[in-house]
Amino acid sequence: MLVDSHCHLDFPDFATELDDVVRRAGYAGVRRLVTISTRVREFDKIRAIAERFPNVWCSVGTHPQNAHEELDITVDDLVRLSEHPKVVAIGEAGLDYHYDTSPREAQEQGFRTHIAAARTTGLPLVIHARSADEDMISILREETAAGAFPAVLHCFSSGRALAEAGIALGLYVSFSGILTFRNSPEIRAIAKDMPSDRILVETDAPFLAPVPHRGKRNEPAFTRETAKVLAETRGVSLEEIASQTTENFLRLFSKVPAEEA
Incomplete structure (x- = not known):
């Protein structure tokens, strides 16, 4: 079994065939999906998708590119929304200096708010980090010194x-x-x-489709292609990678039941 630990099922790319997308994931052996929040103000859509499918869970949070739009979202807001049984993570939040669509001060403020929510709830923080390695390292060290919190560096493309x-x-x-x-x-x-x-796999669908689907819309079923390359890279079997990454996922996303729905 594989897990797509990060996808965006609420995006318009999936609107007309969401049932088929989730079904194809299951056929490919991807039995659990986490659909990730990018705007707290649109959380109702995320939550509805997670409630609709027994093998889909969700997060709550604000993407760094949208940080300036939701600086009024508090730690208490995130904690309250995370009490829903289908909410298994905080975020995604972090720093994105590649596009710089949100002021960096706003990104940092939002990031620290999400860190505090992860620390309070014990839910993993889904971290978005792009072209901001030095500041990301500095903030993570400072915040961890103030109190540890569970987290994942998602869609890793940094140094x-x-x-x-x-x-x-x-x-x-x-x-x-x-x-x-x-x-x-x-x-x-x-x-x-x-x-x-400490390793996980994901799609970040609908973005970043893996080879041999590169250039097409990504979807959770394609988690398997990334897992194959991860297995080849580490010199182990696909079965071993599937087992290890699923075990890691369930340890980190501890609110997700170990047994399949």
């Missing part, structure tokens, strides 16, 4: 220093279709060296 700093602080690292791209040897080298008990 080795951030991966190693995250592992040292107790975080997990999740790999997406980027791992399969021909121009990603550095990401594969990092994936090869990560501790086996």
Whole structure:
């Protein structure tokens, strides 16, 4: 069994065939999906999808690109919404200096709010980090010193220093279709060296479809392609990667039942 630990089933790309998308995931052996929140004000849509499918869970949070729009969202708001039985994570939140669509001060403020919510609830924080490695490392070290919290560096595409700093602080690292791209040897080298008990797989669907689907709309069923490349990179079988990443997922996303629905 595989888990897509990060997808966006509420995006318009899936609106006309959501049932089929979830069904195809199951056929591919992807038995659990987490659909990730990017705006708290649109959380109702996320929650409705998670309630609709027994094998889908969700998070609650604000993407860093939207941070300036939701600075009024408080820790208490996130904690309250996370009490829903289908909410298994906080985020995604973090820093994105690649697009800089939200002021960096707003991104940091939002990020720290989400960290506090993860610390309070014990739910894992789904971290978005792009082109912001130094500031990300600094904030993670500072906040962990103030009190540990569970977290995953999702869709990892950063440098080795951030991966190693995250592992040292107790975080997990999740790999997406980027791992399969021909121009990603550095990401594969990092994936090869990560501790086996700290790795996850995801799609970030509808984005970043893995080879051989690159250029198409991504979907949770394609988690299997990323898992294959992760297995090849680490010199183990697909079955071993599936078992290990699922075990890791259930340890980190501890609110998800171990038994299939």
